Every structure is written in structure tokens, then in C-alpha cells.
Amino acid sequence: MGASKSAEFTEEQNEISHLFKALGHPARIAIIQHLMNLKSCICNDLVGILPLSQATISQHLRELKDAGIIKGTIEGTSVCYCLNHESLVKLTDILEGFKEINTTNEAKCC
């Protein structure tokens, strides 16, 4: 065998990993960086900027959207995608939690 025992982990563990997983591809980091650099956030100027086809970019956008990292609204012919501030706060909070506890334990550690 060899597949996805995600049902055996807690819902929290699955949720957290889902968020991080969405950021686990260079194309998706590139998309986020592009979204940051734009004054506005109308996309698919991405086609032409990223070394990927329209279909592939659309797929990456969907993954970011499914994870809640970006929000998208249809706007005439094109779509407006922007970063979802809330999910970024959530991620930071998770990491702060990791860091905090680790700091207090560090002395006892290798």
C-alpha cells in the first residue's frame, strides 16, 4: 500500500498541514509574491509571468483558494484574486505557538 492515512490524524493536524501544503510549491509562492507586488490584484497577467501554462496556473490558484490563502471574486471577464489576510494570521499564530513552547524547552534539549 502507500496512501494517505489522513483519517488517522486529528482534524486540527489535517487543517494545519493543508494550509502549509498549499504554500509548498514554488509556483504558488511566486503567485503570492506577485499578488503582493501588484498595486491591485487582478490576475492572469500570471500567464506570461510564470513559466507555466494557463491550465496549470488555474490549478495552482484553485489550490490556494481551497486552502483559503487567497480569495477570488469574478469581475467581468477576469477574476480578482487577493491574499486572504485571515489565513496568514492563522498561519503566523500556529508558528508562534511552535516557537513559544520550543523556547521554554530549549534548555532541556540536545
Added chain:
Amino acid sequence: MGASKSAEFTEEQNEISHLFKALGHPARIAIIQHLMNLKSCICNDLVGILPLSQATISQHLRELKDAGIIKGTIEGTSVCYCLNHESLVKLTDILEGFKEINTTNEAKCC
């Protein structure tokens, strides 16, 4: 085709996504949480706690180590793994960057 155009992205984009990717699996989140809850950090009590075989857990530990999320030192028969505070700081910094720029742009956004 269908494989990894990572060479076409910047080194920074690949590095960042590599870090996040390491956190993109529920088992690896569970490992981190366990490392947090322990007073010390000697592992492979993990076998028995996670619903995975020893071989699989070892693989997940290696991925976390390769990404720099945990540090490991050989200690007699067993291995001492603990969180690498530095990489957690790095991740937080990246996210802070994402958040900051987004906040200032939010008004112009959908």
C-alpha cells in the same frame, strides 16, 4: 509530461516552498506537536504514538530534518530530535512579510 519545473523558479521561491512543504503533512505536524509537548526531545516513542510504521516515521523525520525544521543528534542507541528554532523564526518572518504588504494594499483590493 507533468513534472517539477522547480528550476524555472527563483532559488528563494524554491527555498520558501521547501520549508512549507515539510509542514504539509499531518504526520509531520503531529511530530512537531509531540516534540513540543515532551519535556525533553528524545524520540521514537513516536512509534506507538503515531499510526505509522517505524520506517515511515523515520522518513518523515528525515524530511523535517532536510528542511531544517528539526535538528537531530545521535545519542547512543537513540537519536535526539528537537525543533530548530531558527527555521521557525524564518517561517514567521516570511509570513510577516506576506501580511504586512497585504495590509497596506487591502483597500485597493476586491
Added chain:
DNA sequence: TATCTTTATCGCAATATTACGATTAATTAG
């Protein structure tokens, strides 16, 4: 030395991800 314990690695199977061309759906422009 022989054996036990602990962790890493190999080889393989199942599944998931990545990527693309082609097609579809929906809106805009003429």
C-alpha cells in the same frame, strides 16, 4: 562474542501532484 534495541535505508505498491493540450463556459467587443 552473541543478542537485543534503535534507527536508517532499500525496494516496491498505491496514490497524489504537477503539467499540459484541448475543450468548455461565460463575458466582452465589434
Added chain:
DNA sequence: CTAATTAATCGTAATATTGCGATAAAGATA
């Protein structure tokens, strides 16, 4: 209405990840 534009989805191929049993490597213990 027709053509053009934009973005999503389908189908498929290539590759990567996940997971395990078996085995190997290395130190601990009898």
C-alpha cells in the same frame, strides 16, 4: 449575432509522495 478574450475543467502522462515489510548498520547489554 459573431468573434475574441478569459478562466475553469477534463483527460491524460510524467513524476513525486506516502507507506510498509524486510533488511542493514551501529551501539548497548548479557
